[in-house]
Amino acid sequence: MSPNTAAAASALSARIPGSKSLTNRALLLAAAARGTSGLWAPLVSDDTVAFRRALTAIGISTSTTPSDECWEVTGTGGGPYAPGRVWCADAGTAARFLPPFAATGRGSFVFDGSEQLRARPLGPLTRALTRLGAEVAAGPDGGLPLTVAARGLAGGVVELDSGLSSQYLSGLLMAGPLMTGPLTVDVPRLVSRPYLDMTLALMRRFGADVSEDAGTVTVRPGGYAATDLVIEPDASTASYFFAAAAVTGRTLTVPGLGSSSLQGDLRFARVLELTGAEVEIGLHSTTVTGPAGGRLTGGFTVDMGEISDTFMTLAAIAPLFDGPVTITGIAHARLKESDRIAAVAANLRACGIRVEEGPDRITVHPGTPRPAVVDCHRDHRIAMSFAVLGLGSSVPLTLDDPACVAKTFPEFHTELNRLFPEYQIRLDKEQ
Structure with missing residues (x-):
């Protein structure tokens, strides 16, 4: 037996839970889709449970199997229509992904979170939403608590500096198919490029029409279709x-x-x-x-x-x-x-x-x-x-x-x- 074969035979096998990034993106896309999506092997943790509960707070129907092997999400086929207060806990993805989704719906949504989450910046995202016509009121330091007075979004062209976090861009793009016209986002700076690639791949998996060219991403209206997904x-x-x-x-x-x-x-x-x-x-x-x-x-x-x-x-x-x-x-x-x-x-x-x-x-x-x-x-x-x-x-x-x-x-x-x-x-x- 060669050394490599011996090592493989004695390898430890780690039981790693599902990806948080994939789970929370898939939750958002399933919430926006037409029909019911099954998310298999989701991460069950503080952040993902907070995200799922936040969706429930804005009227999205979710259910779980007894041992959480699968989370089912029945989407609205558009933006949310059950306004209210949304607790994001410590989940940065909830604070960055849910406000753009809410802006495509109807009513007043108030997002808040822990002291730790309140300290994390939201300025680039709120400025982009405002330029697209959303009515947004941020907290004293430009972050949470954040109020979105939603009446739908028409799309448009906007610049979004994502040099601090790629989550701003991901949140805005995932809301794009729910707008009434195309959304074009110019991205002068971007960190964590692989997370944008993940977002675009999942959007396409749920049926979105999205393209990218030389630092510009364009999303066309049309919504999402329910999809079953196994989380890595x-x-x-x-x-x-x-x-x-x-x-x-x-x-x-x-x-x-x-x-x-x-x-x-x-x-x-x-x-x-x-x-x-x-x-x-x-x-x-x-x-x-x-x-x-x-x-x-x-x-x-x-x-x-x-x-x-x-x-x-x-x-x-x-x-x-x-x-x-x-x-x-x-x-x-x-x-x-x-x-x-x-x-x-x-x-x-x-x-x-x-x-x-x-x-x-x-x-x-x-x-x-x-x-x-x-x-x-x-x-x-x-x-x-x-x-x-x-x-x-x-x-x-x-x-x-x-x-x-x-x-x-x-x-x-x-x-x-x-x-x-x-x-x-x-x-x-x-x-």
């Missing part, structure tokens, strides 16, 4: 398990996440190749094998602007590399659930690691982490990233908010412990 495992969540395999020198496979994936964050596996890990992306699965002993190669610079949700995964394990690593292109990560560059840098310093940061970059130097309390900032990705550092370094890192992982993967700690039993040390300390 979440590639962002998979990054923590790929990283865990790399730092422990083991082989791990994520079934259902392969070369046909709609998710750009699968590219994180290719980033791990720079560290000396072996990566195989097949048609229906992806496998990562870490080097023996888990000692990884550093001494490189990588632009992770298009996969910024995974930059923390790399930065958190970078102290275990044999050379420094610089991650660039991530300025927009300062405007997520937390200022993620600052949060990662501060936590690594608390672990005794040398770190340098700039407006859009972070450099992490090799070092031996020391025991520390990790400030999660109520940010699921901070918690999951530093859990992997604790696993790989065998140093007792204490997460100050281990439960915040429920935003995207409530069973994260349990699954990491199932695959890597030594993580029980970390889990005991966290609880």
